[in-house]
Amino acid sequence: MARAIHLAVEAARKQARALGHPVLASAVLPVGRLDPSAAFVGALSWPVHAPGPSRSAPGWQRFALAAGDEGPTIIGVGAEWTLTAAGDARFEEIQARFRRLVEVSTILRDGNGDLRDGHGDGHPAATGIVALGGFRYDPHRSPDAAWQQIADADFMIPRFLLTIPAGPEPALLTINLAVSASADAGLTASQAASQARALIEAISQGLAPQPPEVSQAPPPAPDDGARRWLRDDGADRWLHEVRLAVEAIREGRLSKVVLARALDVEAPGPLDPGRLFEALWGQCPGCARFALSYGGMWFIGASPERLAAVDAGGQVRSMALAGSTGRATRCHEDEALARALFDSPKERHEHRLVVDALREALAPLTESLQVPGTPRLLRLASVQHLHTPLAGRLRAGISVVDVVKALHPTPAVGGHPKAAALEWLRGHEEFDRGWYSAPIGWWDAQGNGDFWVAIRSARLEEARATLFAGCGIVADSRPESEWEESWLKLQPMLRVLEEGWRRGRIERTREPGRGHLPLRA
Numbered sequence: 146m147a148r149a150i151h152l153a154v155e156a157a158r159k160q161a162r163a164l165g166h167p168v169l170a171s172a173v174l175p176v177g178r179l180d181p182s183a184a185f186v187g188a189l190s191w192p193v194h195a196p197g198p199s200r201s202a203p204g205w206q207r208f209a210l211a212a213g214d215e216g217p218t219i220i221g222v223g224a225e226w227t228l229t230a231a232g233d234a235r236f237e238e239i240q241a242r243f244r245r246l247v248e249v250s251t252i253l254r255d256g257n258g259d260l261r262d263g264h265g266d267g268h269p270a271a272t273g274i275v276a277l278g279g280f281r282y283d284p285h286r287s288p289d290a291a292w293q294q295i296a297d298a299d300f301m302i303p304r305f306l307l308t309i310p311a312g313p314e315p316a317l318l319t320i321n322l323a324v325s326a327s328a329d330a331g332l333t334a335s336q337a338a339s340q341a342r343a344l345i346e347a348i349s350q351g352l353a354p355q356p357p358e359v360s361q362a363p364p365p366a367p368d369d370g371a372r373r374w375l376r377d378d379g380a381d382r383w384l385h386e387v388r389l390a391v392e393a394i395r396e397g398r399l400s401k402v403v404l405a406r407a408l409d410v411e412a413p414g415p416l417d418p419g420r421l422f423e424a425l426w427g428q429c430p431g432c433a434r435f436a437l438s439y440g441g442m443w444f445i446g447a448s449p450e451r452l453a454a455v456d457a458g459g460q461v462r463s464m465a466l467a468g469s470t471g472r473a474t475r476c477h478e479d480e481a482l483a484r485a486l487f488d489s490p491k492e493r494h495e496h497r498l499v500v501d502a503l504r505e506a507l508a509p510l511t512e513s514l515q516v517p518g519t520p521r522l523l524r525l526a527s528v529q530h531l532h533t534p535l536a537g538r539l540r541a542g543i544s545v546v547d548v549v550k551a552l553h554p555t556p557a558v559g560g561h562p563k564a565a566a567l568e569w570l571r572g573h574e575e576f577d578r579g580w581y582s583a584p585i586g587w588w589d590a591q592g593n594g595d596f597w598v599a600i601r602s603a604r605l606e607e608a609r610a611t612l613f614a615g616c617g618i619v620a621d622s623r624p625e626s627e628w629e630e631s632w633l634k635l636q637p638m639l640r641v642l643e644e645g646w647r648r649g650r651i652e653r654t655r656e657p658g659r660g661h662l663p664l665r666a
């Protein structure tokens with residue numbers, strides 16, 4: 146391992162000397178098979194070392210994303226380089242910065258012992274120089290203190306990147322090192338190699354958790370579980386805003402707006418992200434499960450909504466996800482709920498607005514695009530949705546970030562028309578969404594990328610968790626039903642908090658719940 150890294154660092158050092166500034170050395174190595182869930186949870190508790198002699202800001206520490214069943218699971222630990230951009234040009238600027246970085250960097254791949262220069266196509270997705278991060282939901286809204294530290298476009302190139310395929314292939318480890326002209330190549334390489342070995346060892350042995358349990362427990366009763374940690378659920382204010390949204394829609398100022406709520410939960414002691422993740426992992430296998438740590442904050446979730454996946458061959462996938470109802474424990478009742486969802490003109494209208502907006506936004510970017518005429522059903526633990534998958538082929542030169550720019554925010558999390566909905570939200574929604582319902586994901590130098598809409602998520606700081614949920618409001622929305630729907634969407638994360646807390650409680654005594662309010666399901 147050290148030899149491969151040494152070669153990459155040596156080449157990068159020459160490049161740094163020629164250019165007069167540090168560049169990245171990147172080495173890609175096979176590391177055998179790894180269990181994605183164990184690696185994921187292990188990496189969350191791995192101490193992040195001080196970053197290299199790079200441009201890295203203190204913010205980024207970890208970015209991990211397990212994207213549905215078809216993978217790969219990617220885990221980035223430690224920020225070796227950061228890329229940020231602000232304002233309306235953030236999508237173009239971040240791509241330009243990434244391209245410049247890749248152009249001057251050295252990427253060496255050690256697939257079969259023969260080192261090859263790895264800038265081009267044909268290498269496994271999400272290996273080498275990969276940007277991991279997100280775009281904040283609305284850069285035109287002044288940030289709340291909680292999200293102050295993140296930039297409008299905020300990405301890192303991790304020091305260590307594990308890429309674990311969904312299939313039986315071995316995992317790959319990319320080691321990225323910022324190298325200056327004066328670097329000691331031997332020392333840099335040997336230090337990085339020993340850190341990498343320790344990381345792999347910890348992940349595959351010591352820190353590997355118990356296999357995650359799939360919770361069979363019913364959702365917490367209305368005044369049970371994590372809900373007893375609530376202080377105020379903000380019902381009155383939110384219901385009032387829903388009424389105002391319906392009014393604005395009936396007056397013809399917009400046709401749909403997605404109003405979100407933020408729910409603060411205070412656990413009796415610090416929440417342990419690794420434990421929470423063990424609880425979250427098995428809950429929604431088809432979802433993108435993610436955990437980002439940045440400064441003192443964690444942002445975790447399991448999102449069912451893919452914004453855009455692009456492969457090096459130019460295939461693009463997206464989805465419309467809008468229209469929701471609950472689940473029932475008895476089959477025939479569950480079926481009846483699904484049928485009512487399909488037959489509801491209100492839900493179909495909400496859904497169609499999203500499909501049409503995606504089609505319109507993707508048309509100029511694609512050579513071909515398939516959009517099924519009828520939605521399907523996506524069943525999750527506490528909620529079922531109408532769902533339409535979209536697939537197509539991108540025109541030459543269009544990247545996943547271009548697609549994200551064109552789509553975000555879709556009317557599934559913003560509204561329609563887009564600009565009017567965002568304007569309305571700026572004046573009415575009570576909090577800055579930050580990364581909630583924003584595009585988070587990654588892209589690589591080979592032309593692959595995957596971005597998800599960060600819903601069903603929570604921000605964690607010590608014992609406090611802020612959970613988010615939003616509901617699409619249209620002309621015939623009933624505020625009380627939307628309120629119920631928001632609870633359904635919050636349910637899985639509340640359960641994760643409760644289970645994760647229980648798992649992490651070893652040697653901690655539980656205080657009785659404070660500030661308990663009687664809440665409806």
Ligand SMILES: C=C(O[C@@H]1C=C(C(=O)O)C=C[C@H]1O)C(=O)O
Nearest residue numbers: 466468469557600614615616617
């Ligand atoms: C905004 C959220 O969910 C979105 C809104 C939906 C709806 O209004 O029916 C359904 C799925 C998501 O696109 C959320 O979960 O926070």
